[in-house]
Amino acid sequence: xxxxxxxxxxxxxxxxTKAEAGRIVETLLDAVVTTVKKGGVVSIxxxxxxxxHARAARTGVNPSTGEKIKIAxxxxxxxxxxxxFKAAVDPKAAxxxxxxxxAKPAAKxAKPAAKxKKK
Numbered sequence: 001x002x003x004x005x006x007x008x009x010x011x012x013x014x015x016x017t018k019a020e021a022g023r024i025v026e027t028l029l030d031a032v033v034t035t036v037k038k039g040g041v042v043s044i045x046x047x048x049x050x051x052x053h054a055r056a057a058r059t060g061v062n063p064s065t066g067e068k069i070k071i072a073x074x075x076x077x078x079x080x081x082x083x084x085f086k087a088a089v090d091p092k093a094a095x096x097x098x099x100x101x102x103a104k105p106a107a108k109x110a111k112p113a114a115k116x117k118k119k
Contacts, residue, residue: 036077046084053078 001009003025011021032042036050043049057073087094 044082046082048082048085049080051078051080052076 007021007025011018032050035042036052039052041051053076055074058071060069060071062069
């Protein structure tokens, strides 16, 4: 889905004109870019978060010549998907994670009981 298709979907879903939907999408994207550019975090629960990530300067190698080159430091945008988004994309992995989380408290509860028996 590209930006135009997103605008059309939003317009159809909420009975808006494409121009109104386009302005909404532009406002949303502008808010995210501006906030991340200033070093802030945009967090949308269940969807994910956008933040700025600093990459340090480092030395690399030119693969064609083998010559060492300096790679400058950079600030990059980073998106981290939320639990709800991950679960929607891969429900099987979410189910495995939920089973694993449910098994941990049961294992922790069993450990104190075992220690009590030794005393």
